[in-house]
Amino acid sequence: MKENNHPASGQAFLDHIKPCWYWDKKDLAHTPSQSEGLDPATEARYRREGARFIFDVGTRLGLHYDTLATGIIYFHRFYMFHSFKQFPRYVTGACCLFLAGKVEETPKKCKDIIKTARSLLNDVQFAQFGDDPKDFRHQQEEVMVLERILLQTIKFDLQVEHPYMFLLRYAKQLKGDKTKVQKLVQMAWTFVNDSLCTMLSLQWEPEIIAVAVMYLAGRLCKFDIQEWTSKQSSRRWWEQFVQDVPVELLEDICHQILDLYSQGKTPIPPGLEQETKQRGPPHSPVPAPPPVPEPPQDQPPGGAPPPPPPKKNSPQGSPPRQLKRTHSSLKEEPKPPEQVGCKIPRLESPMPPLPTSQPPPGECLLGRSSSKSTRKKISKPTLSDCSEIASVVSNRYH
CATH class of the missing domain: 1.10.472.10 (Cyclin-like)
Incomplete structure (x- = not known):
């Protein structure tokens, strides 16, 4: 990924041009997952399953549609730099939703996200979070550690438009x-x-x-x-x-x-x-x-109920x-x-x-x-x- 930095200085590592998050189609065929032998059809399926998982968990938790979409964008960007073979998609999906909730000011506790994920996944799928399905402390640690990797991967560029x-x-x-x-x-x-x-x-x-x-x-x-x-x-x-x-x-x-x-x-x-x-x-x-x-x-009709306060102006x-x-x-x-x-x-x-x-x-x-x-x-x-x-x-x- 191309990124330009300002000349070296005391805080040069903080001063950088915003990353570009758009790729050509030919680059989308050269992902880390495919480099490690994952076929394109399987990678596409994993991306869809991850997006569906984020949406289902977020919907169960009553999150705003912007939060769900932001989490899915994080998910897609993350796997442009990491492989599905190294990072299980459901753990990554939970991590992306956890971070998106904080960014979009609709935070949910990590344990609530994991409990909701447990209700949606079967035993084999939930095993990605750890061997013991009842060890929520270990599962939260998995998500927390991955959150740091996610932040570094997306260069702390958290704001996403939809x-x-x-x-x-x-x-x-x-x-x-x-x-x-x-x-x-x-x-x-x-x-x-x-x-x-x-x-x-x-x-x-x-x-x-x-x-x-x-x-x-x-x-x-x-x-x-x-x-x-x-x-x-x-x-x-x-x-x-x-x-x-x-x-x-x-x-x-x-x-x-x-x-x-x-x-x-x-x-x-x-x-x-x-x-x-x-x-x-x-x-x-x-x-x-x-x-x-x-x-x-023109103004909206007077008889219409007032809309809920928007999350953003x-x-x-x-x-x-x-x-x-x-x-x-x-x-x-x-x-x-x-x-x-x-x-x-x-x-x-x-x-x-x-x-x-x-x-x-x-x-x-x-x-x-x-x-x-x-x-x-x-x-x-x-x-x-x-x-x-x-x-x-x-x-x-x-």
Whole structure:
């Protein structure tokens, strides 16, 4: 991983440029796990199982969706520098959730996380924490020791942004029919949840992922988002939110998400089955998101219940952001990845209230700097007609 430090001084080890957490696809095939002989399909399965484990434990403990997502991002970043053969995924998942709870100001006791993990894992899986399942002191020590390694691995870069906040912010600026916008947001929110099972967070910024899931949801729902924008111009609708993002890049992200549903019998997101005239599993509904408010100059209806106090201040609006970043490189050269073909669980989290129309002052729109580089154009086949995509995805399960 590339990292530049300032010239040597008394505190030079504290002064460093923020690390870059984005890799090219070829680098994602050169992970430490694959260097130690783990095949790509197994590594992909371990990543999904770890993400699912963090989500399930956090949900049982009533943690905020931001905390769950932060823990999953820590998990993915950790295994770009360490092997699954050296660090068991469930212990690492518990450690990532423990640290994320403190970072996101929703802390949980380590023993509570371990007890919840015990209720979710079988004896073989829980044996990763130690030979004696009743020795909680030893299990807590395992997590505490690993926390130090985790902090060093992620360079103490603890603040993580997620596509959720950008999805809500961008949707709020759309001026289309409220019902359609709400349907778009609900499906896009589900795609964000599912993307946590992939390595997209190691490839692209959350702003780009948010635009991509809106693009995918709009195509599948057959909504023309271009007509919902306030500025009538020749620019494509997402260019008011991010710049220098070609449609080929959005389609590549969409294909990576759609691959989740084609590789196993993962439930199709609600709303997608309506487009394909198919019926989804009754046990996997996505909670309905709150009504989309009026554009920023309007206030929410007076009769609506007040939203709970946000964990963080809502960000201010700003001009479109030009997203460019350098890629980190890994030195290992193992075999290229193979197609993953195992079942992928779907992550579901309740949607929070949309931001208020008047955000509190003083909050910076984007608190993270971007590294500069030339973005590569991904040669990925374009999305076909919406009905064809939906039918292809649906036919995987029927």
